[in-house]
Amino acid sequence: MSLSETKKRELLRQMYTIRAFEEKAEQLYAMGKVHGTMHLSIGMEASAVGSIAALRPDDLILSTHRGHGHCIAKGADLRLMMAEFMGKEAGYCRGRGGSMHIADVKGGNLGANGVVGGGIPIAVGVGLSLKMQKRDQIILCFFGDGAANLGPFHEALNMAAIWKLPVVFVCENNQYAMSLSVKKAFPIERISDRAAAYGMPGVTVDGNDVMAVYEAVSQAVKRARAGEGPTLIENVTYRWRGHSKSDANRYRTREEIEAWKQKCPIKRFRARLIEEGILTEEEADRIAQEAYAAVDAAVAFAEASPEPALETIEEGVYA
Amino acid sequence: MRELSYAEAIREALQQEMQRDERVFIIGEDVGVYGGAFGVTLGLVEEFGEERVIDTPISELGIAGAITGAALMGMRPVGEIMFMDFTTLAMEQLVNQAAKIRFMFGGKAKVPFVLRTPAGSGTGAAAQHSQSLENWFVHVPGLKVVMPSTPYDAKGLLIASIRDDNPVIFIEHKLLYKVKGPVPEEPYTIPLGTTEVKREGRDLTIIATSIMVQRSLEAAQQLAEEGIEVEVIDPRTLKPLDKEPLIRSVMKTGRVLIVHEACKTGGYGGELAAVIAESEAFDYLDVPIIRLAGRDMPIPYNRTLEYHTVPQVENIVQAARDLARGRM
Numbered sequence: 001m002s003l004s005e006t007k008k009r010e011l012l013r014q015m016y017t018i019r020a021f022e023e024k025a026e027q028l029y030a031m032g033k034v035h036g037t038m039h040l041s042i043g044m045e046a047s048a049v050g051s052i053a054a055l056r057p058d059d060l061i062l063s064t065h066r067g068h069g070h071c072i073a074k075g076a077d078l079r080l081m082m083a084e085f086m087g088k089e090a091g092y093c094r095g096r097g098g099s100m101h102i103a104d105v106k107g108g109n110l111g112a113n114g115v116v117g118g119g120i121p122i123a124v125g126v127g128l129s130l131k132m133q134k135r136d137q138i139i140l141c142f143f144g145d146g147a148a149n150l151g152p153f154h155e156a157l158n159m160a161a162i163w164k165l166p167v168v169f170v171c172e173n174n175q176y177a178m179s180l181s182v183k184k185a186f187p188i189e190r191i192s193d194r195a196a197a198y199g200m201p202g203v204t205v206d207g208n209d210v211m212a213v214y215e216a217v218s219q220a221v222k223r224a225r226a227g228e229g230p231t232l233i234e235n236v237t238y239r240w241r242g243h244s245k246s247d248a249n250r251y252r253t254r255e256e257i258e259a260w261k262q263k264c265p266i267k268r269f270r271a272r273l274i275e276e277g278i279l280t281e282e283e284a285d286r287i288a289q290e291a292y293a294a295v296d297a298a299v300a301f302a303e304a305s306p307e308p309a310l311e312t313i314e315e316g317v318y319a
Numbered sequence: 320m321r322e323l324s325y326a327e328a329i330r331e332a333l334q335q336e337m338q339r340d341e342r343v344f345i346i347g348e349d350v351g352v353y354g355g356a357f358g359v360t361l362g363l364v365e366e367f368g369e370e371r372v373i374d375t376p377i378s379e380l381g382i383a384g385a386i387t388g389a390a391l392m393g394m395r396p397v398g399e400i401m402f403m404d405f406t407t408l409a410m411e412q413l414v415n416q417a418a419k420i421r422f423m424f425g426g427k428a429k430v431p432f433v434l435r436t437p438a439g440s441g442t443g444a445a446a447q448h449s450q451s452l453e454n455w456f457v458h459v460p461g462l463k464v465v466m467p468s469t470p471y472d473a474k475g476l477l478i479a480s481i482r483d484d485n486p487v488i489f490i491e492h493k494l495l496y497k498v499k500g501p502v503p504e505e506p507y508t509i510p511l512g513t514t515e516v517k518r519e520g521r522d523l524t525i526i527a528t529s530i531m532v533q534r535s536l537e538a539a540q541q542l543a544e545e546g547i548e549v550e551v552i553d554p555r556t557l558k559p560l561d562k563e564p565l566i567r568s569v570m571k572t573g574r575v576l577i578v579h580e581a582c583k584t585g586g587y588g589g590e591l592a593a594v595i596a597e598s599e600a601f602d603y604l605d606v607p608i609i610r611l612a613g614r615d616m617p618i619p620y621n622r623t624l625e626y627h628t629v630p631q632v633e634n635i636v637q638a639a640r641d642l643a644r645g646r647m
Contacts, residue, residue, distance in 0.1 A: 094425030101423040110391060111424060115415050121384020122416060128385055129392035132344070132370065152411070155381035162376070316426030317460050319484035 003053070003214065005278045009287065011053055011210055012273060015045040015266045016291035018069040021078065024295045025068070025085060025099070029245060033303075034086055038099040039066040043208075043240035046265035047172045048073045048142075050213025051235070054221045055140060060108045060126060062119035062141040065100045066172075066239070067112035070142055074109045076102075078298035088305035095308045096316060110139075116177075117147035120156040120169070127165030127230075138166040138224040140217070146177025148191050157232065161198040164229035168220040171232065172207065174239040179251035195232035207235030208265040211272075238263070320501035326359050328470035328502045329435070329491065332477035333360065333397060335506045337367050340395060343481055344371040346385055347399030347435075356401045357437055357496055379405050383412035386432040387486075391420065395481055396432045402448045403438035403490065410455075417486040418461030432487070433480045439492040439530060439580055440629055446617035449625075451581035453528075456488045457558050457590065463487045463511055464557040468532035470500040472555055475509030483511060492530040492580075512559035516568065520548035523643045524568040526591050527553060527578040531630060535578055538635035547643045557587055565591065566598045573605035574642050580629045583612035606645040611638045 003011070022040045029038060041048065048069030052061065063070040071081060076092070084091025084102050092102050103111035110126065113119045123141035130137055147153055148171055160167045171191050175182055188194070195202025201223070205216040213235055220231035238260035242249055249257070273279040279287075323331065336343045344367075345360055351374040354361030364372035375382050379400055386396040400406050406413065417430050440449035456464045463485050467473040473491070480487040517532060518539050527535040532553045539549035550568050554560055569575045575595060577588040588610040595601065595608060613629040 092425065093423060093427070096425050097423040103424045103428065105391075105424065105428045110388075111420065111428075113416075115411060118411065118416055121381050121412055122388040122391070123384075124381060125385040125388020125390070125396070126392055127388070128373075129389045129394045132389075132394065133392070152380050152384065155376070155378035156384060158376060159378060159381045159385065316422045316424075318463075319421060319426075319429040319431070 007053070008273055008278055011049050012266070012269055012279070012284070013287045013291060014049045014073050015210065015269065016288045017078070017294060018045045018048065018072050019266060020292040020295040021068055021072060021081070024299060028086070028299070036098055037244045037246070039244050040241040041066045041069045041239060043260060043264065044172060044174055044237045045069055046210035046213055046269065047207040047235040047237050050210040051140060051142070051170050051217045053214045054217035056137070058108065059137050060110055060139045062110050062123050062126070062139065063112040064119065064142050064144060065112060065114055065116070066144065067102060067142070068099070071102050071104065071109055071112065074104065075107055076104050076109065078294055079301040082298035082302040083305045086302045087307070088302055089308045090305040117143055117150035117152045119143065120147060121152050123167050123169070124156045124159045124165060127160055127167040128163065130166050131163070136225055138168060138221055140168040140170060142170050142172060144177065145171060145173040145175070145182050145185070145191060148194065149177070149185055157198045157200070157230070160230040161200045164227060166224040166227070167230040168217060168224055169230060169232045170217065171234045173234050173236050176239070176243070176251070178243045181251070190234060192232050192234040200230050200232055202232045202234070204234040204236060207237030208263050208268065210265060210269050321504060322499045323470050323502040324497050324499050325470045325473050325491070326357065326496040328474040329359050329477055330361065330363065331502070332474045333363060334366065336478055336481045337363070337371060339506070342393065342395040343397065344373065344394065345397050345399065346373040346375060347382055348375055348377055348401050350374060350399050355399060357493060359496070360399070379408035380412055383409035383417070383434070386434065387412055387417045387420070387430055390430040390432040390486070391428060397481060398432060398434045400434060400436040403436045403452050404447050404450045406436055406452060413462070413486070414459050418459045422461060429484045430486050431484045433477070433489050434486070435489045435491060437491045437493045439494060440618040440625055441494045443620065443622060443625065445620040449618035451579070451613065453490050453557055454581060454585060454587050457587060461486065463559065464490065465511060465555070466490045466529045466557060467555060468495070468529050468553050470498065470502045472509060474502050475507050476511070476555060478506055479508040479511055482508065487511070490529065494530055495533070498533065509555070511556045512561045513556070514552060514554045514561040514564040516550060516564060517553050518549065518551040520550035520572070522548045522572060523574045523576065523639055524550045524552060524572045525576045525578060525635070525639060526565055527551065528557065528587060529580065531578040531580055534630065534632045535635055537632045538639060541636050542639055545640070547640065549639055560594070562594050562598070565595065566600045569595050569600035570603045573603050574645070575604070575608050576639050576642050577608065577610045578630055578635055579612050581613055582615045583610055584615050586612050588612050606642060609638060609642055611635060
């Protein structure tokens with residue numbers, strides 16, 4: 001399951017794009033150009049990119065409130081994402097969903113989710129349908145460490161396992177459920193240990209190593225596609241920013257954040273590609289610049305897009 | 320016409336839709352060989368197999384998530400929650416996910432499922448197996464809420480619900496399961512959002528839901544012997560509500576009694592009363608709108624106490640008589 005050099009460069013580009021998108025999102029918020037809230041995954045890019053790299057383009061994902069990275073890695077159009085983020089009619093959800101509900105159903109992203117753990121039971125229904133429809137696609141369901149302590153996690157993992165559904169459960173353990181440390185929320189070292197209780201494999205991965213994530217998820221995808229059932233993967237990572245815009249970081253130290261920044265998944269992968277001779281410094285810089293430029297273009301598109309028309313306000317409530 | 324029980328009519332609707340459309344499947348607790356807690360799905364697993372009549376673990380939220388995800392994928396799932404009380408365990412998926420996905424996604428997805436669930440008291444099942452929680456769902460935009468009162472309506476409304484492109488909460492009444500009535504053999508639909516006048520009358524309008532339609536019809540029969548002609552109206556779907564027949568009836572009779580089993584406070588009767596009060600029928604009212612509903616209390620176990628917790632035929636007769644003879 002070795003990736004081509006082209007694909008590796010593509011993964012680096014995706015990681016830079018996610019970073020660029022979220023830094024821009026933060027700026028736009030600070031400038032008052034977007035309202036509401038947002039949940040940034042800066043520092044977690046390898047988890048999104050490595051996981052989705054293991055999928056086929058026609059495979060499906062379910063995402064979370066911290067879902068910009070998943071959306072971009074799944075191949076979303078940055079312009080439509082940014083338009084959604086800015087509440088514009090041209091956005092993926094016509095400005096009705098915003099950051100927490102971006103979905104690109106045609107592109108196989110069945111939606112971010114505003115409710116922690118909200119997507120996990122839906123993954124069971126998606127997996128069940130894929131099986132009933134005799135399709136060979138799989139569904140990869142992202143959620144965070146916090147979601148692994150919800151009841152829906154238990155119901156859904158059990159159902160997916162007893163029916164051997166083509167689901168890959170990817171827990172992005174970013175160390176905190178809002179402010180609660182995993183050390184206080186779990187009596188076990190590894191969240192993936194819970195997989196044993198559902199009779200499925202559980203794997204804990206260095207979630208800041210995009211290739212390690214890719215390898216682990218690839219195994220799970222292979223298993224799911226072969227009809228052998230679900231796997232629980234735990235990507236151990238860290239969110240650099242606060243939970244949302246209201247977070248004053250009172251529950252962790254500057255030193256801790258700085259220590260994790262030293263483990264930046266983008267820097268790490270970039271260095272690796274240069275070391276392997278796949279990229280030069282200049283080429284890597286150019287990939288980064290292109291990512292930031294693409295995000296700038298998306299902002300220009302979004303800013304030029306019209307607001308939803310007031311007379312369409314109730315559209316989409318019912319089919 | 321051939322007669323079927325309410326349970327048989329529902330089973331026939333499921334069977335015919337599953338024969339017609341391979342996307343339709345049943346999922347719930349003990350819906351397979353057991354046939355469902357009330358026997359509604361009896362025999363279906365033998366005809367359609369375990370792939371399309373799926374027994375789940377006791378995971379109500381899991382069931383709600385499964386039908387939501389399956390509907391997103393183009394299937395037409397029919398979920399069953401064994402008692403309406405247990406829909407409370409599934410609320411997150413129903414209220415935050417299924418009801419809102421289409422809107423949140425800018426109209427670019429749909430969630431066509433039916434969630435069947437039996438409600439109501441009268442079986443001695445006490446406070447956690449007897450509730451009528453329809454208004455919890457009525458209050459959620461994106462959901463449709465259906466409450467059939469006859470075998471004929473149950474079949475036609477269920478087929479329409481399965482073919483509808485939205486999540487539909489289909490509320491059955493346990494005491495109605497054995498009630499018989501004429502049901503055509505061929506598949507037919509009753510469009511969601513069509514109120515029906517179940518009995519015509521000039522003196523008083525009773526608007527009732529679910530089993531209270533049957534009790535109101537019985538009351539109307541008794542009142543007719545006293546010379547009071549009652550019109551009995553059944554909205555059949557609480558959401559969307561077909562308002563016009565209600566308004567027209569009240570304009571004709573000038574008197575309206577609203578009857579439902581759910582607790583009075585916050586119940587659907589308040590909505591019906593408001594619809595009338597906001598309409599042109601308001602000027603035609605001769606007396607105030609009266610609601611007869613379940614007491615604001617949990618359903619007790621004791622047979623006598625249970626009986627007196629929700630409206631019975633004699634309560635409807637009394638209330639209707641008072642209203643019909645009320646001051647101008």
